Amino acid sequence: MTSVADRKLDVIFAALADPTRRAILIMLLEDDMAVTDVAAPFDMSLAAISKHLIVLADAGLISQEKRGRVKWCKLEPDAMRAATVWIQGFGQFDPLDFDAFERFLANEFPQVSP
Amino acid sequence: MTSVADRKLDVIFAALADPTRRAILIMLLEDDMAVTDVAAPFDMSLAAISKHLIVLADAGLISQEKRGRVKWCKLEPDAMRAATVWIQGFGQFDPLDFDAFERFLANEFPQVSP
DNA sequence: CCGATCGTCAACCACCTGGTTGAATATGCT
DNA sequence: AGCATATTCAACCAGGTGGTTGACGATCGG
Incomplete structure (x- = not known):
């Protein structure tokens, strides 16, 4: 009986329930960023940030587009x-x-x- | 260096990231309810609902006041x-x-x- | 006092999460 | 070609989450 909208809200709220991910969203307000640049200010491995970005993308909060070596992260406010x-x-x-x-x-x- | 507001938002968003808990909040829009009455519509043990209510209370989304045997749950919109x-x-x-x-x-x- | 009701506690379980490290893949630079 | 850079993958780990069941303490009604 859990609706599709329900499950979508699950992942959105879960994605927002982490301070690192919220900080990433705030950073992306400024401009699109590459994964490495997103990771720079954090005291955390690149792999960890990469996983956070996947969580945000799965929630639809950001999109990721790979151009060459670089994967660009873009805020998706919808x-x-x-x-x-x-x-x-x-x-x-x-x-x-x-x-x-x-x-x-x-x-x-x-x-x-x- | 996570701030107090940070940790507060963590628990609020985490509390909202569950469809059962969101349904409970919607039910509490109508009126204050006892734990047993909150649990009634769910196909889940009373203990499970009790734990969900504790999560909501820890997030500050509801308050719980015990009067006699009955613990009343009240929405806290702040x-x-x-x-x-x-x-x-x-x-x-x-x-x-x-x-x-x-x-x-x-x-x-x-x-x-x- | 007795029995029913309200709610939590404790132990347990399967699964998820957020992090690590090291290797792997893919692309760009010279 | 060969090396550096960008990102992910895989395995692993500690701790958290959402659920169960059964026992338990508290309170109410007769």
Whole structure:
């Protein structure tokens, strides 16, 4: 009884549930990148980053196109839209309320000061 | 050097990456529910649902309050708001508060920030 | 007090995840 | 051709996840 959309959301949310992968997505906001360049800032093997990129591609969050030796990674925002649509189905809050987010962090972790 | 916001998003997205847990959240939109009632529609043991509810509570997506024998589960939309804000930070939907977004990115992944 | 109900705990299982290393493949450069 | 670069593959490992079952403690109703 689990729908196709369900399974798609599974992999999208699972892909987003890792800080390394979220950081990669943020990096790709800037521009398309080769795998090696994606891996550069991380204290982690290239193979590990390669696997993270496959997870992101399987979720549809990025696409990968090989040109010559270099595999270029490109952000694909449509997949994220599916997640947003699901979350907004709750419809109980303003879609982009940064103040609310700040309050959320402050209330949740009052002991942590930057 | 993963930030607090990072780890919070980890558990929120991981909690959302399961169809049973997303279904539970949708059920809780309607009203607060006891654990047994949450479990009723699922073809799964009560213990399994109990564990799912703990995952949701650890993510802050629900709260649980025990009154007598019955443990009541209540939706907590603030945690979901954090996920929404992160996703919409990609700016494909609404105009952004760029100042807040930069602060958010710096907090999200300090070591790759410019 | 007794028996039913609510929910968790503990042990166990199969499978998945995120990481490593070293070898392999494919392409580009000179 | 020969070497360097880009990326993946394969095997492995530790720990996490999602499920089960059975026993257990707590609480309610009669």
